[in-house]
Amino acid sequence: MGEKKTTPITIDDKEYVLEDLTQDQQLLFQHCVDLDRKIGSAKFSLDQLNVGKNAFITMLKQSLEAPVEKAEVEIVG
DSSP states (O other): OOOOOOOEEEETTEEEEGGGSOHHHHHHHHHHHHHHHHHHHHHHHHHHHHHHHHHHHHHHHHHHHSOOOOOOOOOOO
16 A cells, blocks of 8 residues: 655754644644745845846946036027
């Protein structure tokens, strides 16, 4: 017969078998897994935002350092 598949998990360096946990414990574990995924996604988004911000700062600095072109004023009269 087939062996029962188990999912080992580690919490604070202690091993557990996911299938041996109560339904409430499994749900809490799944919340932790989902939150870890969301934290990773938020960090990825934050990296993108920081790179974008730095690019805009660089463009602003370049714009401020560029020579200013004098506007031609046409006098109508």
